[in-house]
Amino acid sequence: MKALIAGAGRLGTQIAQVLAAARNEVTLVDVDEDRVAALAGRLPVRLLAGDACDPAVLEHAGALTAGLLVATTGDDEDNLVVSLLAKRRFAVPRVAARVNDEENTWLFDHRWGVDTAVPAATPLISLIEEATGATDTVALLRLSKAGVDVIETAITPRSRAAGRTLAEIALPEGTVVATVVREGRPTVPAPGMRLRPGDELLVVSHTATEGEIHAAFQ
């Protein structure tokens, strides 16, 4: 599937990483040229500098054939306008938008082309942080319509995966480690990366169940 992400902030880059790891064709658009330049080569996605509120930029980014658009900028009015354009002008089947200010939540619905509102309090990274208390695997977020599950698992000193490299871990079919959050920072995992207690993994899978992921790491 083609996915288009507007806004290359923390949430935008994380979602881009997860979707790219699940073998989606991802385009990440940000108005800040410096930010786009800084991300070049660090993400397995197509990067584009431009204002996603401009229909010409959206079209260039592939909105006509995108299956999913996620508006993740830091301004609610921008996310609303991007969503509206995605839905009205480009008929993007699924549109998700981040709500920065909780008070604006009521605006994020079909009137502005939004199918899924993503509250600021629960972006991916916050969910991981919240889930840290539980050592068990937690089904974090189901991008069920995309046919992909994102499962978070935390490495503890007792985990089987602690001290091993990613390459040494046998993963179920169709499963990818999207990102390893170490000391609060998401990193692009290389096969040689050695897992340590305290690491939090975002695992993306088309087929594996939570139990299978749990078995592989814990």
Next chain:
Amino acid sequence: MRVIIAGCGRAGSLLAAQLAGEGHDVRIVDRAARARGLLPAGFPGRFHQGSGFSRTVLEAAGIEHADAFVALTSGDNANIVGARTAKETYRVPIVLAHVDAARSADLCRELGIPAIASVRWTVREIHRRLLHRHLTPELAFGNGETLLIRSRLPGYLTGRRLAELDVDGEIRVVEVTRAGRSLVPAHHTPAEPGDLVTFAVAATSLGRLRGFLDKELGT
């Protein structure tokens, strides 16, 4: 009337002061508390700090009983979201939005929000003054897409039917003042010396109209 203005910048504060001076009930909203400093001392209206599309702020400003809402913040998207909320959620009878970008003006048209598109307007106005400075519009409609222009007819057109000056979709003769009396010309009315003619013309066809009117000068 009760007017709510979102955005207390140069335009917002000036409009607020003018309307309040005329005795209107003005409520002005801005995200920054210090924006209040742009209002004149003794401004009789109310200032509310917050976003121009926040329900809490708009309701505190009395949007449920407002006669008009004007979106004048520096952000096109904030103005679009605010104006659409005022129009569709609160059913404010008069809603106006200021936008910069031409694409924002297009989106406003799509959403049925009357917009003042400053970049488009400025460019058109400067273009007209640069290239068509002798054709001063009596009136401009919309954002200047259609203009009403009066001009004395050049002598070479005397005896020609005024309807011949019409160009479909571009130029139309709407009125003639002849010897101090105004008339709406019939299809066959011929031009007479000294006719003062009013044209409705598309801004993009000003060059063509000038071509008709200046012909004599060139020959």
